[in-house]
Amino acid sequence: MDVVIMGGGLVGASLAACLARDPAVQVVVVEKFAPPSQHNHTGPQDLHPSYDARNTALA
Known part of the structure; x- marks a missing residue:
């Protein structure tokens, strides 16, 4: 079975x-x-969160 x-x-x-x-x-x-x-990370502005407020509320 293939899953994407x-x-x-x-x-x-x-x-x-x-x-x-x-x-x-x-x-x-x-x-x-x-x-x-x-190598080219300059700060937190370069990171994209993999969760949002809905996920946090479920935790």
Whole structure:
């Protein structure tokens, strides 16, 4: 089975990790933002949160 997950935030990454445990499942995560680089990171303004107020309220 092939699965494409749109968004590598809190839910997308968790779902991908769970599905990837099954060797019969091929998982691809499509993320809008590039991963942060340690070489050109200038501060918190460069990071994009993977959660919003709705996720925080559920925690």
